[in-house]
Amino acid sequence: MKLQSPGWRVRIYIGDHDQWHGGSLYAAIVREARKHGIAGATVARGIMGYGAHHAIHEPHVFSLSSELPVVIELVDSEERVQAFLPILDGMVQEGMVTVSAVEVITYSKT
Numbered sequence: 001m002k003l004q005s006p007g008w009r010v011r012i013y014i015g016d017h018d019q020w021h022g023g024s025l026y027a028a029i030v031r032e033a034r035k036h037g038i039a040g041a042t043v044a045r046g047i048m049g050y051g052a053h054h055a056i057h058e059p060h061v062f063s064l065s066s067e068l069p070v071v072i073e074l075v076d077s078e079e080r081v082q083a084f085l086p087i088l089d090g091m092v093q094e095g096m097v098t099v100s101a102v103e104v105i106t107y108s109k110t
Helices: 025-035 078-091
Strands: 002-015 040-045 069-076 096-107
Touching: 002 025, 002 078, 025 040, 025 069, 025 078, 069 078, 078 096
Parallel strands: none
Antiparallel strands: 002 069, 002 096, 040 069
16 A cells, blocks of 8 residues: 655754763664654664764774764654654754655555
8 A cells, every 4th residue: 555645854964973861862862753753763874974063074994983974864744743853952962953844655565
């Protein structure tokens, strides 16, 4: 079965070393999104990037401490996304959040 509906997408751009209460920020955001009923969340680690400070972040062969970019993507209705944005305000100390309207196509076997 195929269902189409309007939705909103949130993309959160942070570093993989960013922390929240002693754990990774990206994991904390996904847990909070699930707790607040957000329909879906995905975390993707970038292989290279830069942000507000214009420092290039990329893996280094001889370093275990390079910080790589992470993108968390959330998708749900406008109402749920709007309700979740204040939670992100309290969690993201440095990074960027984008919000955009999307058309959601959901496929299921039933």
